[in-house]
Amino acid sequence: MSPVRRGHAAHSALTVRTVLGDVDPADLGTCDAHDHLFLTSPQLPGQELDSPASAAQELAAFREVEGESLIQWTPHGMGRRAGDLPGLSRASGVGIVAATGLHQAAHYATELLERLRTDGLADLFVREITEGIADTGVRAGLIKVAGGFHGLDAHARWTMEAAAEAHHATGAPITVHLELGTGALDVIDLLCGELNVPPDRLVLGHLNRSPDLAIHHQAAEAGAYLAFDGPSRANHATDWRMPDAVQALTEAGFADQLLLGGDTTTAKARAVNGGPGLPYLLRRVRPRLELAVGEEVVGRMLRENPARAFAVEWA
Template structure:
C-alpha cells in the first residue's frame, strides 16, 4: 500500500493533510555559523504555529550529518499533531569535513538504505526520503557520487529522492543523471528551489519529464522568491502541470523562524498560499498543498 513514511511510522497518503513540502526543524552547517536550528522548544513552537493555520505535515529535508536530531522528531510530532517526514541523504561537499565524507566512501547507499528501513542511528526513526544536491549549473563528482547512491537506495526501497538545486540551476542535468543514466522514475524525483532560477522553458521541460517541482524558500532574502513565484507557478499550471507543483518554506536559520520574528513555516499558509490563490484559484492551491505532496512523498515501500 502506498504510504508516507513519517517519524511516527507509515501513514496512508490520503491522511497527510496540508503539507509544507520542504522545510527544516533542525539544521546546522559550517557554512552558516551561529545560525543553527537546534532549539527543540523553538521547533515545537514553530510546528504549533503552522498547525494553528491548518498545517498538517512537514517534510524535513535535513540530511545526514547536518543536525537532524532524529530522536527529537517523534515527540515533536506527537505534541503538535503534525506529521513529520525525516530525510537521509547527503548535501554538497562544502557542508562536511573530509573525515565525515571519508567515512562514507564505499558504503553511502548502504547508509541511505539503513536509515530508510532500520532507522537513523539509535533513534529508530526511519527516513522517508533521500535528499541530495546539485551544483551551480553543473554536477561535480560529489553530486554524481551522492545521486548514484540515492538511486541505489531508491531501487532498494522505493523512496522518493529530493534534490537541492543550487540557486535553482542544473535541473535538466539532474534528471539526465537520475532518470536517464540511473533509471529512477521521474515521478520519484522532487526538484527543489526552482523559484530561484525562474526559467519557464526549463521549468516546463522538467515538468514534462514527470518529476515534481518544488517552489520553496520565502524565508530567504535576495532570491526574488515571493514576487516571481506566482508568475512561474501560473505558467506551469496553465501549461497543464498543476499536478507537478509543490510548495515549501525551507527555513534554515533561527532568525527565519516565525517564533523569532521571521516568516517561518506559518508564512506558507498565511501569505504564500493566499497570494497564489489570486493567480491560480483556491482549488488548485489547495490541491498543490495536499494532493500533490501525497503522491510525491508516498511510496510502495520495500
C-alpha cells in the same frame, strides 16, 4: 516494488513513512513539502536550528494556521535530531517525514566524507530508510541530495548514484537541492536517464530561485515534481516571481506536479525570532498564489500533490 504513479488511484499498500510510522498518504493533509526543524552546517555559523523548544514553538505556530504535515529535508550529518522528531510530532499534531541523504560537500568535514566513501553511502541510505536512523528508531521517508551551480560535480554524482541505488532498493523518493535553482535538466539526465529513477520519484527543489519558465516547463514535461520552496527571500526572486511561474505551469497542464515548501534554514528566519518561519507558507504565500491560479490548484499543491510525491509501496 511499485511506486505511486501520477493519475492512478491510491492503493492501500502506498504509504508515507513518517517519524511515527507509515501512514495513508491522505493523512498528510495540508503539507509543507520542504522545510527544516533542525539543521546545522559550517556554512551557517551562529544560525543553527538546534533547539527542540524552538522547533516545538514553530510547529505550534504552523498548526495554528492549519498546517498538518511537514517534510524535513535535513540529511545525514547536518544535525537532524531525529530522536526528537516523534515527540515533537505527537505534541504538535503535525506529521513529520525525516530524510536520509547527503548535501553538498561544503557542509561536511573531510573526515566524515572519507568514512562514508569507505563504509558505502548507498548502504547508509538504505539502512536509514529500512532500519532507522542510528539510535532513534526513526525511519527516513526520502533521500535528499544536492546539485551544484549550473552543473554536477563529482560529489553530486557520487551522492546521486548512491541515492538512485537506494531508491531502487527501497522505493523512496529522491529530493534534490538545486543550487540557486539551476541544473535541473542535468539532474534529470543523470537520475532519470543514466540511473533509471522514474521521474515521478524525483522532487526538484528551489526552482523559484531561477525563474526560467522554459527550464521549468522542460523539467515538468520530463515528469518530475517541482517544488517552489524558500519563499520570503526577495534576493532569490521567490515571492514576487513565483505566481507567474506557477501560473505558467498550471496553464501548461502541470498543476499536479507542483509542491510548496518554506525551507526555513536559519534561526533568525523562524517566526519565534521575528522571521517568516513555518506559518508564512500558509499565512502569506497561499493567498497570494490563490490570486494567480485559484484555491483549487493551490489546494492540490498543498494536499494531493505531496500525498502522491511522498507515497511509496515500500520494498
